[in-house]
Amino acid sequence: MAKNHTRYIFSMGELKRKDNSIAFINEKGNFYIPIEDTRELYCMNEVSFNTKFLDFIARAGITIHLFNYHGNYSGTFYPKDQLISGDLTIKQSLMYIENRLIIAKSIVNAIARNIHEILYHYYRHDKKELKPYLDWLKSDVPNFLDKELRIEQILFIEGQIWNRFYDSFSHFLPEDFLMNKRVKRPPDNPMNALVSFGNTLLYTKTISAIYNTHLNQSISFLHSPREGRFSLSLDLSEAFKPIIVFRTIFDLVGRKKLQVTKHFDKNLNYALLNEEGKKIFIDAFEERLNESFLHPKLKRKVSYKHAIKLDGYKLIKTIVEGREFRPFSLKDKE
Structure with a gap:
């Protein structure tokens, strides 16, 4: 079974x-x-x-x-690594030393592509105010990333993508779910609470996906490898945040399935989901994660959960065979 x-x-x-x-x-x-x-x-x-x-x-x-x-x-x-590979760990380390910037740029490009795809839905439904940001994502970001950059500059571009994304919420979300700025520890408003909770769930799902590959969880490319965290899971989850976390949030908020006064802890300034709110979010999150689509190369249906694992295999092919690493694209479905 x-x-x-x-x-x-x-x-x-x-x-x-x-x-x-x-x-x-x-x-x-x-x-x-x-x-x-x-x-x-x-x-x-x-x-x-x-x-x-x-x-x-x-x-x-x-x-x-x-x-x-x-x-x-x-x-x-999690159980001790059954798929650990010393050979792949050495090659993964060399990839970090020799080609970190190339892979980091690929991840940031994927974030921009997938955010564009998510927001284009709202643009087509009369939110024309999104056009400058959509144009910037489609043209300027790839042009910036095509230049010779240091990792700090790549991370700056990534930060700009997310900050402008958060600013775009004012065009299609109700006022009580807007955020003035992204605050993580602890969240300080309902939207920050949703983003933090959703990102953490996705991070843990990515940890599980990577565990079932031969990759080393601690050697990452966009995020700096650090003690005390599985930084590769942060890398591989980035392209999926717009698709899984934010589509879940937008759907729940847009359909009023989550409401500030009913599903957030008022004793904590509405900055944390209460138990009922967590259950509603998790049900929708799991449903999104298990949603399937026809994979153009595999010629069969796969879930977004499995697509995270497939990105791990793509990275292995990049490390071992030198193939270009192209994280999951919502538009191309691969």
């Missing part, structure tokens, strides 16, 4: 092994999670477990992503 289910736990409690199942125990009773088809566990609240439980799920190949009470990402436990 394919291990393809993600299970979310929102309550405080304890995780234990019970025979050959996972038991979640809290004041409401015992709840059992089948281990056979579970791929990931998301603990969205304070959950306790012991090393015996970790050994059990490690042997079952299950990843656990941990969040604290406020919804902030704490870390990930």
Whole structure:
């Protein structure tokens, strides 16, 4: 049986092994999670477990992503690397030394292309105010990136893309979901809360995708490799943020499925999703992630979740065979 289910736990409690199942125990009773088809566990609240439980799920190949009470990402436990490759790690390191800038530019170009595709939908539906930004994304950004640049300059262009993207929200989102500026730790308004939560979910999904390749999680190209984080997951998630995170946000806000007064914690200035808001967001996020499309080269339907893993394989071909790295494009569907 394919291990393809993600299970979310929102309550405080304890995780234990019970025979050959996972038991979640809290004041409401015992709840059992089948281990056979579970791929990931998301603990969205304070959950306790012991090393015996970790050994059990490690042997079952299950990843656990941990969040604290406020919804902030704490870390990930996954089984020891089964696909580790010393040879590929050496080549990945050499690629960072010799061709970091080329790959970093490819990632930033992909961000611009996918944001353009997302916003063009609104432009076609009478939001003509978006035209200057769309033209800038389509023409100026590729021209800038075609020049000889330092990594700091590439990161500056990336920052400009996102900042102008956030500014564009005023043309098609209700006023209570606008952001004055991007604030991450902690978020200071409902839109910042949604972006932080969505980006973190996507980051953890990308960690799981990379785990199932031979890539080294710590050697990245756009983001600087740093201790204490899986920086390659930050790289590979970038092209998918407009497609998965922001399309989810725009849909939920546009259809009023998420509302500031109902789905955000008013005691924290509406800057964090409450439990009901998290559940609504996660359901829509998972639905978007599992949405399938016809892949033009594979000639079969694949999900966006699988497309993240395919980008990992593309990067391996770049590292091993010297092929151009072109992250996923929403327009081309590959």
